[in-house]
Amino acid sequence: MHKKLIVTGSGFAGLSAACFMAKAGWDVTVLEKNAMPGGRARQLVADGFTFDMGPSWYWMPDVFDRFFAQFGKTTADYYTLQRLDPSYRVYRSHHYTDIPADYTALETLFEETEPGSAARLQQFLKEAAYKYRKGMQQLVYKPGLSVTEFADPALLIDLFKLDILGSMKKHVARFFKTEALQQLMEFPVLFLGALPEKIPALYSLMNYADIKGGTWYPQGGMYQVVQAMYSLALELGVQFRFNEAVQQLQTTGNKVTGVVTAQNIYTADAVIGAADYHHMETALLPPHQRSYSDAYWNSRVMAPGCLLYYIGLNKKLNNVLHHSLFFDTSFEIHGKEIYTNPQWPSNPLFYVSTTSVTDAGVAPGGCENLFFLVPVAAGLQGDTTALRDRYFDKIAARFEQHTGQSIRGNIIYKRSFAYTDFVEAYHAFKGNAYGLANTLLQTAILKPRCRSKKISNLFYTGQLTVPGPGVPPSLISGEVVAKEVLKVYGR
Secondary structure, eight states, X not given: OOOEEEEEOOSHHHHHHHHHXXXXXXXXXXXXXXXXXXXXXXXXXXXXXXXXXXXXXXXXXXXXXXXXXXXXXXXXXXXXXXXXXXXXXXXXXXXXXXXXXXXXXXXXXXXXXXXXXXXXXXXXXXXXXXXXXXXXXXXXXXXXXXGGGGOOHHXXXXXXXXXXXXBHHHXXXXXXXXXXXXHHHHGGGGGGTSOTTTSBGGGGHHHHIIIIIOOEEETTOTHHHHHHHHHHHHHTTOEEETTOOEEEEEEETTEEEEEEEXXXXXXXXXXXXXXXXXXXXXXXXXXXXXXXXXXXXXXXXXXXXXXXXXXXXXXXXXXXXXXXXXXXXXHHHHHXXXXXXXXXXXXXOEEEEXXXXXXXXXXXXXXXXXXXXXXXXXXXXXXOHHHHHHHHHHHHHHHHHHHXXXXXXXXXXXXXXXXXXXXXXXXXXGGOXXXXXXXXXXXXGGSOOSBOSSOTTEEEOXXXXXXXXXXXXXXXXXXXXHHHHHHHHXX
16 A cells, blocks of 8 residues: 655745655655645736746756656746847846856957956866766755765865865955946846855856856746646646645654644544645644754744745837846845845845746737846835835836836736735745755754654655755655655555
8 A cells, every 4th residue: 555645835945846756656645735736836817928937047957857758757848948149147236247158259258357257267167067966966956954964075175175164255355346247147146035145155066057057948847847846746647736735743742643724634654744834834733843942943044034926017128138138236235125124125136037038928919028036134013005006116217218118108908916926926034035044054954854853754845954945956855865764654
């Protein structure tokens, strides 16, 4: 008789875990509070427009390839990838820079910006490639349950070479002197949830992912990856129950004996929590069976929250790219307003994705699909309609100024998504969008454990546990936790 597993939540990590456990012969049921799979990567379809609600960057294609290969599949079995060139555009105060996908062209851009920097970029990326190989192909697959996982002498030498104790800011400054190049090289770590001076230099591996791995787009949007994993899970026999929010984990002794929703009570040999870790601990378990106290959670450094806007225009725009970063205001001030002195930002940096310039299918004919993202501190109060409207007006005005085209009079669809929506839709701790910041003191064994300290058959996966935030790490997180379950219970 097959062992039974319940997975709570169908984001990337939950889908990944479900697939690996079904492949191992388990009877897997996924419980999802929303009406579709995907979690933060859900899809919004309205008035002829199709929006990815969350993740919009496809980096580290090797991680996706590796995931599907373990099931005898390829990404091409499910979706078509296109490498974007230019990869993205960076707007500054009075000009913009397109970042070419071609490496030789990128070297030329660096050299024109800062003489001598092309050679230094080569050295920087040589070190980053080593970090990528060790970090993304070895370290991220460790479950972070014991310091003994890192006791291998060869690994200890690697850890020294991986520059874990140095900061990303100092590391970048060793190679590049101009502010423009420093900001360009620091930008990828903003998604990791802390200022570059707080992020370990290990994460220059993100620059390798950006420059060498490339920026890609799955035709139809990032939701095609969700659909692919969902289809694979169904092929493997996984059962899905949508619109079933988990209300309680029933326990007897130190085991979960029942997973309670409004509709059913499910029994299982093991449970993998792919929903928000903090919510599962504090809302579904009694205090004496929680691994972490309220004080612990409140002391965690969170990655940013987000103000998101999904915008449909009744016209096409000229000379816009798929990805654009608006670094036309103070990087330093906005960073401090997120991390040092959390507050609603005075004049924020922001990001825009215009998927319809790459994919005509995501907007009606003659229309444009825009996704705006403003990073903000997690847990800010005062998320009102008036506040959202005020920020949209600010960033739309800057968008219009830089592109030389009006948009506010051409909006035929608009929806915002912020703190209260993250809490309502995903039970997100402090309304976070990305999880825990990848600071040194929140890395590997210092993250919340992927196995409960109190409940023997309860495991966790996703952005609040190992290896951390982001789509590729979430795929890996599902694999890591599945291996831990199988270590305990076998196939």
